[in-house]
Amino acid sequence: MSIKISETLTFECETGNYHTFRPISRVARSYQKIEDSFSLVVGTKTCGYFSQNALGVTILAEPRYAMAESEEGDISAQLNDYQELKKLCLRIKKDRNPSVIIRIGTRTTEIIKMDSEGMAPKLEIEIGIPIVVARANGPDYASTQGEDTVLAAMAHRCPEEKISTGKRNKTIQDQAIQDLFPFLPLEKKGETPKPIRFRNNPPLVLSGSLPSTVASQPSSESKRQSIQVPGWLPAQRYSDLPSLGDGVYVCGVNPFPSRTATTSMRRRKCKLIGAPFPIGPDGTRAWIEKIRSVFGIEARGLEEREQQMWETLKDYLDLVRGKSVFFMGDNLLEVSLARSLIRCGMIVYEIGIPYLDKRYQAAESALSRDTCRDMCIPMPRIVEKPDNYNQIQRMRELQPDLAITGMAHANPLEARGINTKWSVEFTFAQIHGFTNARDVPELVTRPLRRNNSLGDLGWTGLVKKEEGMKFN
Amino acid sequence: MKLAYWMYAGPAHIGTLRVASSFRNVHAIMHAPLGDDYSNVMRSMSERERDFTPVTASIVDRHVLARGSQEKVVDNITRKDKEERPDLIVSTPTCTSSISQEDLQNFVDRASIASDSDVILADVNHYRVNELQAADRTLEQVVRYYLDKARRQGTLNQSVTDEPSANIIGIFTLGFHNQHDCRESKRLLQDLGIKINQIIPEGGSVQDLRNLPKAWFNLVPYREVGLMAATYLERNFGMPYVSTTPMGIVDTAECIRQIQKHVNKLAPTLSNRTLNYEPYIDQQTRFVSQAAWFSRSIDCQNLTGKKAVVFGDATHAASMTKILAREMGIRVSCTGTYCKHDAEWFKEQVQGFCDEVPITDDHTEVGDMIARIEPSAIFGTQTERHIGKRLDIPRGVISSPVHIQNFPPGYRPFLGYEGTNQIADLVHNSFTSGMEDHLLEIFGGHDTKEVITKSLSTDKDLTWNSESQLELNKIPGFVRGKIKRNTEKFARQNGVTNITVEVMYAAKEALSA
Numbered sequence: 001m002s003i004k005i006s007e008t009l010t011f012e013c014e015t016g017n018y019h020t021f022r023p024i025s026r027v028a029r030s031y032q033k034i035e036d037s038f039s040l041v042v043g044t045k046t047c048g049y050f051s052q053n054a055l056g057v058t059i060l061a062e063p064r065y066a067m068a069e070s071e072e073g074d075i076s077a078q079l080n081d082y083q084e085l086k087k088l089c090l091r092i093k094k095d096r097n098p099s100v101i102i103r104i105g106t107r108t109t110e111i112i113k114m115d116s117e118g119m120a121p122k123l124e125i126e127i128g129i130p131i132v133v134a135r136a137n138g139p140d141y142a143s144t145q146g147e148d149t150v151l152a153a154m155a156h157r158c159p160e161e162k163i164s165t166g167k168r169n170k171t172i173q174d175q176a177i178q179d180l181f182p183f184l185p186l187e188k189k190g191e192t193p194k195p196i197r198f199r200n201n202p203p204l205v206l207s208g209s210l211p212s213t214v215a216s217q218p219s220s221e222s223k224r225q226s227i228q229v230p231g232w233l234p235a236q237r238y239s240d241l242p243s244l245g246d247g248v249y250v251c252g253v254n255p256f257p258s259r260t261a262t263t264s265m266r267r268r269k270c271k272l273i274g275a276p277f278p279i280g281p282d283g284t285r286a287w288i289e290k291i292r293s294v295f296g297i298e299a300r301g302l303e304e305r306e307q308q309m310w311e312t313l314k315d316y317l318d319l320v321r322g323k324s325v326f327f328m329g330d331n332l333l334e335v336s337l338a339r340s341l342i343r344c345g346m347i348v349y350e351i352g353i354p355y356l357d358k359r360y361q362a363a364e365s366a367l368s369r370d371t372c373r374d375m376c377i378p379m380p381r382i383v384e385k386p387d388n389y390n391q392i393q394r395m396r397e398l399q400p401d402l403a404i405t406g407m408a409h410a411n412p413l414e415a416r417g418i419n420t421k422w423s424v425e426f427t428f429a430q431i432h433g434f435t436n437a438r439d440v441p442e443l444v445t446r447p448l449r450r451n452n453s454l455g456d457l458g459w460t461g462l463v464k465k466e467e468g469m470k471f472n
Numbered sequence: 473m474k475l476a477y478w479m480y481a482g483p484a485h486i487g488t489l490r491v492a493s494s495f496r497n498v499h500a501i502m503h504a505p506l507g508d509d510y511s512n513v514m515r516s517m518s519e520r521e522r523d524f525t526p527v528t529a530s531i532v533d534r535h536v537l538a539r540g541s542q543e544k545v546v547d548n549i550t551r552k553d554k555e556e557r558p559d560l561i562v563s564t565p566t567c568t569s570s571i572s573q574e575d576l577q578n579f580v581d582r583a584s585i586a587s588d589s590d591v592i593l594a595d596v597n598h599y600r601v602n603e604l605q606a607a608d609r610t611l612e613q614v615v616r617y618y619l620d621k622a623r624r625q626g627t628l629n630q631s632v633t634d635e636p637s638a639n640i641i642g643i644f645t646l647g648f649h650n651q652h653d654c655r656e657s658k659r660l661l662q663d664l665g666i667k668i669n670q671i672i673p674e675g676g677s678v679q680d681l682r683n684l685p686k687a688w689f690n691l692v693p694y695r696e697v698g699l700m701a702a703t704y705l706e707r708n709f710g711m712p713y714v715s716t717t718p719m720g721i722v723d724t725a726e727c728i729r730q731i732q733k734h735v736n737k738l739a740p741t742l743s744n745r746t747l748n749y750e751p752y753i754d755q756q757t758r759f760v761s762q763a764a765w766f767s768r769s770i771d772c773q774n775l776t777g778k779k780a781v782v783f784g785d786a787t788h789a790a791s792m793t794k795i796l797a798r799e800m801g802i803r804v805s806c807t808g809t810y811c812k813h814d815a816e817w818f819k820e821q822v823q824g825f826c827d828e829v830p831i832t833d834d835h836t837e838v839g840d841m842i843a844r845i846e847p848s849a850i851f852g853t854q855t856e857r858h859i860g861k862r863l864d865i866p867r868g869v870i871s872s873p874v875h876i877q878n879f880p881p882g883y884r885p886f887l888g889y890e891g892t893n894q895i896a897d898l899v900h901n902s903f904t905s906g907m908e909d910h911l912l913e914i915f916g917g918h919d920t921k922e923v924i925t926k927s928l929s930t931d932k933d934l935t936w937n938s939e940s941q942l943e944l945n946k947i948p949g950f951v952r953g954k955i956k957r958n959t960e961k962f963a964r965q966n967g968v969t970n971i972t973v974e975v976m977y978a979a980k981e982a983l984s985a
Contacts, residue, residue, distance in 0.1 A: 016531055022507030042473070044567040044598065045483040050510050052478055067476045072599040074473055075571055084473040091475060107505045111537060111571045138505030138568075139533050220973065312981065389528070389555065408512035408525065415522035435977050463522050 009365055009382060011356070016385035019408045020330035020354055021424065022047070023136035023146025024104055025054045033209040036237045038098035040088065042068045042114070043106030064096060070108050081114050082123070089127050098129065100157075100238040102150060105135040130238070132157060142354035144256040144331045144427060151207060151260040154234055154241065155268060161203060161245030201295040205242045205270070207233040207261070208254035210432060227291060233260065244268040251291060253278055253432055256332040258360035274360070276367040279333070280340025281309035281437045286367055309437045313344070316441035319448050321345035323401040326394075329353045329386050330406050331427050335361060337404070339368040340440060342375055349398050352386035402447060417460040419447035478835045478855055480785075480810035480873060485566045486511050487606030488594040489527050491614070491697075492562040494644040494673035498614075499526045499558040499589075501548055503541070503576060504566040506531055515645055518876050528552060532568050540572075545579040546586070553587035559678045560590045560614070567598040590678075592617055604696040604785070605813060607644065611673055612700035615681055619708070622682035630685050630709065634742060636735045637667040639687045641713075642698025643674040648788065648872045649886050650674065656885035657693055660718065664731065664749060672701075685709040689734040691727075693717055693887055695787040695814065712737075718887050719791035720895070721763050721799055725753045756889045763892035766900070767799050775802050775903055781842050782807040782826075783852040784871025786814045788886070790821040792851050792870050795895060797825040802899075805845045808832060835859075849902040854878075868902040934960055936971045943973050958983050 024041055041047055048067040068088050073079040089101060105116050120131040134153040136146035206229060231242020233250075244250070250264045251273040264270040275290035276283050285306040292299050310317070325341055327334045329352025338348045358365070372379045383391075388409065395403060395418065403413055403420045410420040425443055430436045485502060489511045492500040502508055512525040530541065530548040549561055563580050577593050584591035595613055596606040622628040638661055643654040651674075658668055669687035670676060690705060690713040692698040702713035712734045718727035732749045740746055757764050766772055780802050782793050786809045793807040808830035809818050815831045822829060830841060839859045842850060850860045850867040854874050860867030869878055870886075885891040936944065947955050955976075962979035963971050 016506070016533070017528060018506075019509050019512065020507055022505075022510070045479060045602075046485070046508065046567045046598075048476055048479055049482040049486065050507070053510065053514060063477065065477075068473045069476045070473060075599070079473070088473060088475050107532070107568050108571060111568065138507045139537060142506055220977070392524070406513070408509060408516050411516045411520055412522060412524045435981055 009369060009379060011382050011384060013384045014387040014390060016387070018329065018352070018354070018386045018388045018391075019406045021054060021143040021406075022050055022138050023141040023143060023149065024051060024106060026136065026144055026146035026150070034100070034102075034234050034236070034238055036099035036239065037064060037102055038092055038096055038100070039065045039102045039104055040068055040092065041065070041104040041106060042070065042085070042116075043104075043108045044070050047106050047108075064098065066092065075108070075112055077112075082119055085119065086123055086126065089123060089129070089131070093127055093129055100130045100132055102132045102134060102153075104146075104150070105133065105137055107137045107139050110135065110137050110139060130157065142330065142332070144254070144333070145259075145355065147209060148257040148259045151209070151233055151257050152263040155207075155244060155260055155263045157238075158233065158241045158244040158268065161243035161248045201227055201297065202247055202249055203230045203243070204228065204249045204251060204273075204291070205231045205233055205244060205264075207250055207252050207257050207264070209234050210253060210430075227288075227295065227297065233264075244270050247271075249273055249294065251275055251287075252360070253287075254333070255336050255361055255364060258357035261360055274363045276339070276364045277336045278432050279336040280343065280440060281306045281313075281434055282343045282371070283336060283340055283364075283367070284432070284434050284437070286363075290363065305434060309434050313438060313441055316438070316445050317344055319445045320441065322347070323448065324349055324398070325444075326391075326398065326400040326403045327351045327353070328388065328391055328403060328405040328409065328423070329383065330423050332356075333423075333426050333431075334404075335364055335368060335382070337426060337440065338380065339364065339371050341444065342368070342371050342377060344441060344444075345375070346444075347377055348380040349400055350391070350394065351380050351382045352391060353382060353384055356382060356384050402444065404444075415462040417462075419451065421447055476834075480833050480835070480853065480855070482603035482873075483567060484596045484598045484601050484603060484606035485564050485594075487601075487603040487608075487697075488562065488564045488596055488610040490515075490603075490645050490647075491607045491610040491673050492560075492564070492594075493526050494675070495560070495614070496675060496677050497526075497556075497558050498560045498562060498678060499528070499552050499556055500562045500564050501545075501552060502527065502529045502564045502566055503545060503569040503574070504529045504532060504564075505568055506533070508566055508568075518874075518879050519645060520876075520879065520881075521645075526556070526558070532572070537572065541574055541579065545574075545576065546583045549579070549583035549591055550586045553583075553589045558589050560592065561587070562610070562614075563591065563593045565594065565596065565598065570598040590617070590621075602813075604811065607697045608700045611642070611644075611697060612704050614678060615672070615684065615701045616704055618678055618681035619684070628682055628685070632688055632738065632742070633667065633669065633686050635667050636665060636739060636743075636747075637669040637687045638731075639669050639684055639690045640671045641690050641692050641701050642694045642696075643671055644697060645674065646872075647694070647697075648785075648870075648874055648878065649884055652883055652885040653693060653887040653891070655883070656888035656890050657691065657718070659890075660724075660728075660888045661691070661731075663752065664728065664735075665747070666731070666735065685711060687711065688738050689713060689731070691731070693787075695790075695817070696785055696811065717787050717791050719788075719891060720795035721757055721761060721892050723791060723794065724888060724892065725757065728753055761889040761892045763799065763889075763896045766896045767801070771900060772800055775800055775899075777801070777803050778849070778903060779803050779805045779845065779847040780849050780851060781805055781845055781847045781856075782870070783809070783838055783850075783856050785809060786811040786818045786821075788871035790818055791886075792895075793822045793825050795892075796851070796899065800899060805847055806830065806841060808838065808841075849899075851899075851902070866902045868898045870898070934963055934969060934971060940971050940973050940976055943976060955980075 024047055048069060103116060109116060116133045120133050124131045132153045134149040136149045233242055235241050244264060246269040248270045250270045252261055255277050261272050265272050273291055273294050276286040278284040278287040285302050288302060289299050324347040326349045327338060332354060334351050334353045338351045342348055369379060401419060403418050404423050405420050407422050410422050413420045421443055429439050429443060431440050489500050492498050509527060509529050512527055515521050515525045530545045552561060563576060565576055569576060580591050580593040594610050596609055640657055643650050661668060670680060670684055690702045690711055692702045692713055692715045699715060705711040706713055714727060714730045716723055716727040716730055718724040728749050732747060735747050780796055782789050782804055789807055789809045793804050796802040797804050804826040806828040807822050807826040810833040812831055812833060819829050835855045842859055843863060850856050850865055851870045853871050857867045857869055884894050886894060944952060944956060959971060959976050959979040962982055963975055968975055
């Protein structure tokens with residue numbers, strides 16, 4: 001059977017009636033990552049209620065995060081925004097003494113048109129702490145895009161890279177690297193057993209916040225390939241933000257920080273390396289290859305390394321081969337995950353995605369297309385701003401082996417005999433690089449393995465009177 | 473503006489959604505930005521709900537902010553009407569619609585012309601009421617709407633049933649142990665020979681609401697939700713209601729006596745008899761429930777005078793305080809509620825049963841109070857559970873807000889006679905585990921703590937260089953030991969003596985493969 005593979009990707013756009021986390025949920029990520037930051041979300045009870053439920057137990061572990069809850073007086077401008085905010089910031093300074101306050105705007109501040117960006121510089125001088133303003137609001141963004149707005153705001157604060165002088169401020173730079181990647185060999189560290197010599201590549205900054213243990217893996221991966229990574233955006237500490245500027249290359253590790261990429265290019269004059277994202281062995285290899293090709297360094301042993309990773313995944317691959325997946329879409333990782341799963345031998349019916357930046361994800365889309373061609377399966381349709389109701393009707397027709405979906409739909413779908421994997425787990429699990437290659441198939445196969453152990457107990461349809469897939 | 477990390481009661485629209493999605497075949501449409509359908513996640517996850525939560529959003533995006541919703545709300549309502557054929561669509565305002573001040577009533581009026589479903593706008597204001605008040609109000613609004621409609625159509629049936637019957641009002645989704653309490657309340661009424669006319673909103677049908685007045689009386693088990701509907705029914709249909717929460721031995725008896733009073737107003741004329749529930753109360757109290765016996769047993773004697781702190785919603789905190797003080801002889805140092813709107817009632821209820829009555833919705837205040845009092849046990853919400861954890865004080869969860877652990881599949885009512893058993897267990901377990909801990913501390917801890925684990929590291933032949941040491945320290949504490957052991961095992965197998973970061977990752981790959 002020959003399948004006609006279309007050379008172009010097909011994009012569709014639905015109504016945008018889908019379930020996703022609010023972008024402020026990514027606040028959790030930023031404050032955990034940037035150790036000396038404090039995030040202040042200005043919004044209403046609704047935002048607060050969401051975060052306390054979404055962040056669960058972390059919220060009670062003395063988080064470096066708080067709500068500035070707007071009251072009726074704030075909305076009707078009986079209270080002065082500036083004075084109110086100053087009062088709260090001073091209290092935060094007194095209680096926590098952070099190096100930076102990340103002030104997250106919400107829909108409320110958008111609607112009442114609070115001039116956050118205007119207030120910040122003045123407030124900053126008055127209280128003596130940098131205030132970074134990010135608008136992570138529901139009207140504009142979905143889940144992981146919240147992180148993007150924070151990083152984009154951070155990009156403005158990165159120190160200027162003075163490459164023209166030829167000598168960077170070496171001590172500060174070293175310190176930054178030292179803190180981020182304690183294992184990176186530096187000249188002054190004599191005990192390093194075998195100093196690896198880096199090619200003289202231009203400075204590279206990777207953007208996207210990853211847990212620190214994961215963050216060091218892609219950079220050690222690039223180190224193996226003799227690429228020096230001077231910085232990460234965000235860094236572990238606000239004071240260690242990497243330098244940006246003319247001549248600095250930036251590359252994303254996640255598919256969602258497209259605003260950050262735009263900001264780095266347009267405002268900070270950086271050069272963006274458009275690469276697929278290092279998710280899955282195939283993605284990681286393509287990511288490194290792309291970076292190397294930009295720097296004109298020849299790739300070494302990457303193919304073997306990828307192959308070797310696939311070998312270790314064999315047990316999982318046997319489980320997923322030929323199974324079908326349906327992405328409902330809620331966190332922008334969908335294209336990369338789908339691409340990697342297709343490479344694993346799965347069939348993807350639909351890739352729902354909140355927003356697809358075609359330029360930022362161009363290399364990823366191209367790799368997806370090539371992957372489909374290599375695996376001889378039709379390119380799945382990509383549905384931007386999906387409509388969950390329609391998707392459920394489609395799923396009813398297609399009966400996929402696995403639906404990757406938000407928690408609002410997971411239990412109802414399971415009750416109707418459709419295996420699900422919660423999409424949120426992919427945003428919190430460690431899925432980047434070769435070392436974590438097992439984690440994606442581990443998550444994906446979990447419901448399938450659950451099925452193997454529950455075997456033929458005969459209770460898969462668990463809803464009263466077969467209403468089928470009725471939404472209600 | 474006020475600084476807040478944690479809130480006890482959610483925003484108003486959550487209350488409305490909880491009531492709407494508890495009814496059968498009622499759909500709620502929120503006027504909200506993307507991401508506000510979070511209540512669906514709570515229902516689907518916490519309650520392990522099998523059906524799709526009947527809540528959708530009419531998304532407020534940039535265009536809506538700029539030009540207004542225009543046709544969008546109306547289109548969404550009529551679309552849902554076609555897709556789901558619900559009996560009722562509840563249009564739900566959120567904080568966003570409060571500020572954008574769109575005329576939602578107008579949209580609702582227009583949509584109700586075009587759709588077969590009934591359409592109403594929930595009458596709640598985000599800035600004035602919280603989740604619980606909104607739920608109470610929405611329930612009353614729905615009841616009123618359908619009774620008014622029936623009256624207009626002349627289908628209202630006001631004749632009461634021949635046999636004693638009752639409505640249970642206020643059981644709803646995401647309520648603390650509501651499903652179990654519902655079953656226990658039904659059992660209680662059945663034992664008393666009272667038929668259940670209707671239970672609302674959980675599982676109820678709005679089409680049946682016109683039959684509400686057929687019951688002899690209404691039972692409102694919780695203070696927070698259902699009272700407005702009950703007072704409306706009393707005012708308009710002369711239906712009496714019982715609002716004493718049947719929680720604990722004494723209050724359960726009190727509740728049954730009130731039921732008896734109401735039943736005996738009609739029973740002599742309608743069924744030619746007078747009912748006497750006293751023998752039932754006596755039998756249950758002394759022999760069926762174990763709680764009365766528990767409070768006499770030497771177990772409970774040991775609890776006498778122990779200090780406890782209680783915090784929660786008005787219903788559960790008040791009932792729990794009375795149970796601890798009156799039925800178990802425990803000294804309640806302090807009992808509080810976050811239901812500030814019901815403070816007067818609460819103070820009156822717990823008067824004489826405790827030393828202090830803080831009314832606050834600031835969890836740091838509650839935490840400081842607990843730290844100051846140093847009670848032997850805390851009975852509160854999830855928040856107090858965490859405070860207890862941090863202060864190393866035993867704790868039991870008695871009220872919302874709660875998480876998935878407090879939606880147990882097993883039968884755990886707080887109401888009625890089985891409820892008294894459950895509460896006895898809860899109290900007993902909290903205190904005994906606390907006692908055990910103290911004894912262990914005094915006598916030097918469990919000996920299991922001292923068992924030297926069969927460790928793989930001998931610290932002799934393997935060295936961790938400073939980088940890998942640092943890397944190891946970055947790994948969360950609870951898995952660090954395991955990673956360390958695995959790495960060393962791998963290093964030994966491969967004859968590596970110097971552990972570097974590279975070795976760590978190689979070990980991870982090798983072991984997970």
